[in-house]
Amino acid sequence: MDQQAALLGPADVRRLAGELGIRPTKKLGQNFVHDPNTVRRIVAAAGLGAEDVVLEVGPGLGSLTLGLLPAVRAVTAVEIDPVLAERLPRTVGEQAPALADRLRVLRADALKVRADDFAEPPTALVANLPYNVAVPVVLHLLAELPELRRGLVMVQSEVADRMAADPGSRVYGVPSVKAAWFADVRRAGPVPRSVFWPVPNVDSGLVSFERVEPPSPIPREEVFRVVDAAFAQRRKTLRAALSGWAGSAPRAEELLRAAGVDPAARGEQLRIGDFVRIVEATRI
Incomplete structure (x- = not known):
């Protein structure tokens, strides 16, 4: 798609956070991406098509949202923080006015959303997920949204290892097995700490998934x-x-x-x- 968005850089992220009086909290796992090249890399790696309807969980200040909007038909951003949820449409209107009508903001807890909360069924999940709820969010969305066919999420590196682990691995466990019920899950590369504000004290990684048929009709x-x-x-x-x-x-x-x-x-x-x-x- 030919429309483009002006992506947020470090100064933009700090300006928006200051304007909103936001101090990123560990409770909500808030670490905002401020590197446009990382955003471009994520969007490219997600393999999105022009007709995709993307679900983004925890859009924060809108760094990734602005990268996604030119690539797809629509983005539904699920944001639990009311201040961030209210500001996001205005940020998109300022940075990418021609794309503003592609954005829908759903103020909700991603762990509680249901299929009928969405005007259009999401076909892909692309998100910088809060570290403390990444696995339950992915499993819940895969269970709840049958038309969600693929995704790319940024999570804590150790969580990425667990989600994509094979049997016999030291980190293979419940997340690995349950994710395999729904999808083929793979590591998709590391993400440096320096692309976040504030800089987290853990490494991050990308995880991709492609939905597969359930292995059995058993519930x-x-x-x-x-x-x-x-x-x-x-x-x-x-x-x-x-x-x-x-x-x-x-x-x-x-x-x-x-x-x-x-x-x-x-x-x-x-x-x-x-x-x-x-x-x-x-x-x-």
């Missing part, structure tokens, strides 16, 4: 209960870890063997399909 809640139990005490064998869920250790072993899973294995060795087979064994 995911049933499978996720097994996942949670398997990782509740990581050092336990699955026979022991699933004893509460199955009713007893012998019953857990019986189900595991029926699913073709070694009862002496541990949760971090299993893929999402293995957990599905364990639940399917209860129905035989």
Whole structure:
């Protein structure tokens, strides 16, 4: 698309924050991107099309929003902070007046939004996610918005590792398995601390995902209960870890063997399909 937006630089971000009396808070995980090149990199890496409807969570002062608007048909920005939510349309009107009609602002908690909150179903998620809620936000949105086909999110580097980890990895766990139910998740590169204001005390990384078909018609809640139990005490064998869920250790072993899973294995060795087979064994 030929329209362009004037992106925010460091001086713009500080000016806007000062105007609004904003002091970024750790509680909301606020670290504002002030580097236009990083914004361009994120938009390019997201692989967006002209007809995409992008969901942006936590737009903050609008740095990424301004980069997204020229590339897509519409952006719905979900912002929990009322001051930021009110200012964002004006910022877009000032920096990219020709694109202002592509923006919708939804003042809401991203962990509580529902599909019917959106005038148009989002097709892609692109966001600089607050570190403390990144995983639950992504899982909630994938569960709630079936037309959300892909995304690119910026998260704490350790969170990125966990979301994209493979079985057997030291950081493979509940986020890795649950994300795999919905999507193919991959690391998409590091993000330097210097592009944020204030500078965070942790490294950041990009995570991309492409939605896949669910591995089973079994309700995911049933499978996720097994996942949670398997990782509740990581050092336990699955026979022991699933004893509460199955009713007893012998019953857990019986189900595991029926699913073709070694009862002496541990949760971090299993893929999402293995957990599905364990639940399917209860129905035989």
